Amino acid sequence: MQTRLFIGGAFVDAIAGGTIPVLNPHDGSTITHIAEAREADVDAAVAAARAAFPAWSRMAAADRGRLLLKLADRIEAEAESLARLESLDTGHPLRDTRGLDVPRTAATFRYFGGMADKLQGSVVPVETGFLNYVQRTPLGVVGQIVPWNFPLMFTSWKMGPALAAGNCVVLKPAEITPLSTLRIAELMAEVGFPPGVVNILPGYGHTAGQHLAEHPGVDKIAFTGSTATGRRIVQASAGNLKRVQLELGGKGANIVFEDAFLPAAINGSAFAIFHNQGQACIAGSRLLLHEKIADAFLDGFLKLAQSIKIGDPLDPSTEMGPLTSGQHQARVLDYCQIAHQQGGEVLTGGAPPQVQALSKGFYLQPTVVRAKPTDRVCQEEVFGPFVSVSTFKDDAEAIEIANGTEYGLGGGLWTQHLARAHRVAAAMRSGMVWINCYKRVNPGSPFGGIGQSGYGREMGFEAMHDYTDAKSVWVNVDAQIPPWYPR
Ligand code: NAD
Numbered sequence: 001m002q003t004r005l006f007i008g009g010a011f012v013d014a015i016a017g018g019t020i021p022v023l024n025p026h027d028g029s030t031i032t033h034i035a036e037a038r039e040a041d042v043d044a045a046v047a048a049a050r051a052a053f054p055a056w057s058r059m060a061a062a063d064r065g066r067l068l069l070k071l072a073d074r075i076e077a078e079a080e081s082l083a084r085l086e087s088l089d090t091g092h093p094l095r096d097t098r099g100l101d102v103p104r105t106a107a108t109f110r111y112f113g114g115m116a117d118k119l120q121g122s123v124v125p126v127e128t129g130f131l132n133y134v135q136r137t138p139l140g141v142v143g144q145i146v147p148w149n150f151p152l153m154f155t156s157w158k159m160g161p162a163l164a165a166g167n168c169v170v171l172k173p174a175e176i177t178p179l180s181t182l183r184i185a186e187l188m189a190e191v192g193f194p195p196g197v198v199n200i201l202p203g204y205g206h207t208a209g210q211h212l213a214e215h216p217g218v219d220k221i222a223f224t225g226s227t228a229t230g231r232r233i234v235q236a237s238a239g240n241l242k243r244v245q246l247e248l249g250g251k252g253a254n255i256v257f258e259d260a261f262l263p264a265a266i267n268g269s270a271f272a273i274f275h276n277q278g279q280a281c282i283a284g285s286r287l288l289l290h291e292k293i294a295d296a297f298l299d300g301f302l303k304l305a306q307s308i309k310i311g312d313p314l315d316p317s318t319e320m321g322p323l324t325s326g327q328h329q330a331r332v333l334d335y336c337q338i339a340h341q342q343g344g345e346v347l348t349g350g351a352p353p354q355v356q357a358l359s360k361g362f363y364l365q366p367t368v369v370r371a372k373p374t375d376r377v378c379q380e381e382v383f384g385p386f387v388s389v390s391t392f393k394d395d396a397e398a399i400e401i402a403n404g405t406e407y408g409l410g411g412g413l414w415t416q417h418l419a420r421a422h423r424v425a426a427a428m429r430s431g432m433v434w435i436n437c438y439k440r441v442n443p444g445s446p447f448g449g450i451g452q453s454g455y456g457r458e459m460g461f462e463a464m465h466d467y468t469d470a471k472s473v474w475v476n477v478d479a480q481i482p483p484w485y486p487r
Pocket residue numbers: 145146147148149172173174175203204205206208209210211213224225226227229230232233246247248249250280281381383409453454
């Protein structure tokens with residue numbers, strides 16, 4: 001297991017010698033200690049990335065792509081050990097890391113491997129006698145800061161497009177979940193990424209993260225995390241006016257209309273909130289139910305929530321693991337109290353499971369709370385297996401409630417009425433909408449939000465654009481230009 005910083009193609013100790021403990025969320029035990037990157041390590045990593053940039057950006061795009069494709073193959077060859085490492089570090093059940101996180105990570109690196117030589121510029125039809133072409137040029141050194149909820153998958157979301165476009169990367173994983181990212185660094189070195197093209201620096205946000213966001217040698221900062229930290233990133237970026245891309249929090253509305261096919265809506269809505277213990281920015285954390293089907297829906301939904309198998313993430317039959325940290329478990333439990341205080345009704349869950357074998361871990365039962373759309377639990381991101389339920393009378397009210405938070409990341413709706421589906425999707429203030437499904441993602445489909453959920457897009461051509469500049473080149477082919485200063 002790699003525990004040191006990855007700088008300039010080598011694993012090295014932190015300059016100041018500090019370490020960070022990494023805990024197992026299943027039982028609170030210490031898995032290992034990792035080197036703690038501080039400001040001086042960030043400086044070294046940015047210098048290594050800057051040194052690697054000229055050759056990397058000039059390398060044929062297809063050759064950069066080939067390295068990403070090789071990496072995707074290596075990830076697939078290492079699928080089982082990566083899935084286990086991710087489950088150990090984050091608490092994601094093995095069936096999810098095997099079935100979703102690892103395959104999606106490989107697929108995303110592969111997609112951007114293929115994309116490297118597909119990103120074309122354009123020729124602009126301008127005045128006769130001139131040629132104007134636009135090239136997409138890499139930005140330079142990109143700082144990337146990611147959270148703890150999908151650490152492995154986010155290596156590919158962040159690094160895939162940045163590297164394919166010809167940038168060099170300094171990535172800071174979250175301090176509590178660095179292990180799979182360090183393993184990816186090892187695989188990258190193995191498949192032949194040149195030294196300095198990728199640098200991985202586990203460290204705390206207020207030191208290493210802040211320094212990276214402020215760094216004058218960094219041309220863009222791409223951040224996934226909370227809205228509060230996103231604001232600090234924007235301020236920190238001002239010194240050299242670096243580009244900023246923000247994937248922040250969400251409060252996904254999941255609307256079930258009276259004509260929905262209920263078995264699918266119930267199952268899909270449970271996946272929307274309980275997958276990964278609800279620790280997903282796109283989680284369907286606000287269930288909006290048409291009043292005519294609310295009771296029937298809740299009957300099935302509560303039964304399903306109560307039947308979810310909670311347990312050791314490394315047990316392949318486990319359906320829900322622990323939250324990723326004790327601090328976060330306490331935060332989600334606080335929201336159960338807040339719901340009570342504001343007159344909400346906890347319909348199920350609201351406490352850790354009463355199981356001796358899980359008592360040292362950061363577990364929480366699937367929690368369903370009836371609440372008013374204006375209550376704090378319907379407005380603030382809880383980021384746990386915690387869903388609020390409210391009812392509505394008609395489409396207009398559903399849309400008003402759905403759009404009634406400061407966020408705008410993802411949302412879903414369940415209906416068999418074709419026109420209603422598209423009408424409501426169009427009216428939702430949201431970067432992503434799912435109709436009769438929830439939380440679908442694909443490397444080709446743009447991912448990101450509006451409002452307090454951030455700006456910029458991951459995935460697809462959108463991401464490649466966000467990691468490049470448009471460079472406009474003018475050529476006088478045969479134009480006779482009259483002199484501007486006739487002499
Ligand atoms: P966080 O904002 O506290 O931390 C995210 C990352 O930022 C971590 O690596 C952390 O070390 C770093 N960081 C913290 N302070 C920093 C600073 N001052 N300067 C630079 N870096 C700093 O968030 P979290 O608690 O780790 O993650 C959960 C949050 O992330 C949730 O709110 C969730 O919605 C959001 N999230 C959003 C998306 C998305 O794609 N929109 C995806 C996942 C998570």
